[in-house]
Amino acid sequence: MRARIILGSLAALAAASPALAQDPAPAPMGPATAIVVSGPEVGVAAPDFTAPWADKAGIGSGEEPFSLKALKGQVVVLAFYPRDFTSGCTAEMRTFADRYDAMFGGAVLVGISVDSLETHVRFAESLGLPFKLLSDPKQRIAAKYGAKGDGYNRRVVYVIGKDGKVAWREMQFNATDPKGYDRLQAAIASARGTS
Amino acid sequence: MARGGRIAGLLLGASLCSAAALGAQAPGVGDAAPVVSVHDLDGQPVDLGQWIGKTPVFLEFWATWCTSCQALEPAVRAAREAYGAKVEFIGINITVGDPRDSVRAWVARHDPPYRVLYDDEGESQRAYDVAATSYVVIIDRAGKIVYTGTGGSQSFGTVLGRVTANQ
Numbered sequence: 001m002r003a004r005i006i007l008g009s010l011a012a013l014a015a016a017s018p019a020l021a022q023d024p025a026p027a028p029m030g031p032a033t034a035i036v037v038s039g040p041e042v043g044v045a046a047p048d049f050t051a052p053w054a055d056k057a058g059i060g061s062g063e064e065p066f067s068l069k070a071l072k073g074q075v076v077v078l079a080f081y082p083r084d085f086t087s088g089c090t091a092e093m094r095t096f097a098d099r100y101d102a103m104f105g106g107a108v109l110v111g112i113s114v115d116s117l118e119t120h121v122r123f124a125e126s127l128g129l130p131f132k133l134l135s136d137p138k139q140r141i142a143a144k145y146g147a148k149g150d151g152y153n154r155r156v157v158y159v160i161g162k163d164g165k166v167a168w169r170e171m172q173f174n175a176t177d178p179k180g181y182d183r184l185q186a187a188i189a190s191a192r193g194t195s
Numbered sequence: 196m197a198r199g200g201r202i203a204g205l206l207l208g209a210s211l212c213s214a215a216a217l218g219a220q221a222p223g224v225g226d227a228a229p230v231v232s233v234h235d236l237d238g239q240p241v242d243l244g245q246w247i248g249k250t251p252v253f254l255e256f257w258a259t260w261c262t263s264c265q266a267l268e269p270a271v272r273a274a275r276e277a278y279g280a281k282v283e284f285i286g287i288n289i290t291v292g293d294p295r296d297s298v299r300a301w302v303a304r305h306d307p308p309y310r311v312l313y314d315d316e317g318e319s320q321r322a323y324d325v326a327a328t329s330y331v332v333i334i335d336r337a338g339k340i341v342y343t344g345t346g347g348s349q350s351f352g353t354v355l356g357r358v359t360a361n362q
Contacts, residue, residue, distance in 0.1 A: 087263045087345070088327035094260065094292045155326075176256065176289040176325045177317040 039146025039156070042169060046076075046160045047144040051134040053110070054120040066110060066134055068160070075107040075167075075191045076160040077184075080147035081175075084115045084123035084133075088155065092175035094127050103185045106192050110134050112141055113153055146171065159187045167191040221324030224343060228252070228334040229322035233287060233314040236299050241312055243285075243319070248338030251282040251358040253351070255309065256320065256330045258293045259301040263329035266347025272308040274351045281359040284309035287319050289328060333358065 040046055048069045053060040060066070068076065079096065081089045093111060096103065109131040115123070120133040134141070142148040147156035155175060161167035168187035174180050222229060230244040246252050255271065257264040275284045286309035288298050295313060302311050314320060323332060331349055333342035335358040342354045 086327065087261055087329055090260070090262075091258065091289065091291050091328060098292055174317075174320060174324075174326070176291055176320040176328065178290050178315055179317045179321075181291070 039144065039158075039169070039171070040166045042166050045165050046078075046158065049141045049144065051112070051136055051141060052117055053132040053134050054117040054124065055132050056121070056124040056129055058121055059117045060132070066132060069164075071108055072164045073162050075162060075188060077104060077107055077109040077188060078145065078158040078160065079109065079111045079173075080142055080145065080153040080156040081111055081113050082149070082152040082155065083113055084119050085126075088175040089113070090127065092155070092173070093123070093129055095175075095181055096131070097127055097129050099181065099185070100130050103181070104131070104188060107159075107188050112136050112147075114139060114142075114151070157184060159184070159191050161191045222322070222340055224340050226340050228332065228338050228340050229319075230338075231318040231322045233312045233316070233319050236295060236302070236311060236313050238295075238313075246283040246285070247334055249336070251278075251336050251355070252332075252334040253278075253282050253284045253309070253355070254323075254332040254334065255286045256289050256323070256325045256328055257286050257307075258289055258291065258328045259298055260292060261328035263327075263345075263347040267329055267331075267349060268308065270349060270351065274355055275308040277352070278355045278359055279308075281362050282355060285312060286310065287312045287314050289320055289325065290315040290317075336362075 046068060048067075050065040050067045052062060053066045079092070081092055083089060096109060096111075100109075110133065111129075111131065112134045114137050115133075115135060116137065117135045120135060123129070124133055136142055136153070139148045139153065142153045145156060145158060147153045154171075155173045157170045157173045158166055159168040168191065170180065170184065173184075228247050230242070230247050232240050232242045235241050243252075253271075253274065255264070255267075271284070286307055288311065290313055295315070298311070298313060319325070323330070327345050329347060330345045331343065331351070332340055333351065333354050335341045341358060342351070
């Protein structure tokens with residue numbers, strides 16, 4: 001049995017511990033898979049960061065990087081994912097795009113992976129993504145949010161409330177489970193005060 | 196291609212282990228295949244238990260937009276031609292980004308090499324811990340998982356030959 005062991009709040013281990021990056025490069029299966037879960041829990045202030053971004057129209061201005069702090073007062077969704085153009089990530093991002101208005105209306109969604117801005121542009125363009133993709137090649141942001149895998153981000157989603165605190169998180173978001181998207185949509189609605 | 200997974204190390208002693216909370220159990224090679232109920236394209240329930248544990252099963256989780264699934268299709272089609280008399284070939288559409296009507300139209304155009312099912316409740320995706328489309332699970336006659344893999348380049352001949360031997 002391949003077991004997933006979740007260790008809570010082990011921030012000190014996050015940077016050193018390899019974790020699952022199933023989508024881009026499946027590795028030979030071992031008897032167990034342990035995932036170290038860290039990052040801010042619900043109710044904790046979301047760590048601030050800035051990052052370069054791209055969208056389907058091109059690479060964003062380097063003078064105006066994405067800034068989490070600048071969005072205080074809005075609901076923000078951070079979707080960490082392994083790699084552009086892989087099947088799980090395509091499932092996730094195209095579903096976000098398909099359900100964008102109903103799911104994210106009034107909130108700010110960004111996807112975050114290790115991919116370059118140039119790759120992000122191609123990926124966003126190929127799927128017509130109506131949101132920004134942030135480039136985090138050294139996984140500095142992922143490390144802050146417990147999403148750092150072994151060379152790739154794990155699939156982790158945070159909903160940040162208007163107060164800048166974590167309102168909801170899913171540390172093992174399953175891109176193929178339709179119910180996972182329903183839970184995320186409910187969490188966003190709750191954070192927006194519309195549920 | 197074997198499905199991904201690895202042991203994350205650095206369990207720093209028993210204190211950390213005792214702090215661990217066991218999460219979901221995901222089935223892998225050697226485990227019993229989960230028996231769940233999904234739907235067909237008409238919304239009728241389909242119990243996978245009518246095949247699992249009774250005959251070898253080839254199970255692919257797919258979507259119409261999945262390029263890896265399209266790349267994999269010739270291999271699946273060849274496998275079905277070779278082993279379809281002894282193996283039940285099932286393709287479960289994950290339904291994510293794939294409305295039922297779109298899937299129905301796609302199936303009519305492409306005639307995929309498996310029985311098409313549709314899991315809009317996500318029961319099978321959760322039970323099999325499906326991380327991506329093109330995920331294939333092969334189950335032997337006893338209901339045990341003997342192969343898992345993901346991606347557009349997979350080879351099934353050896354394992355299907357094994358599970359159909361002596362039938």
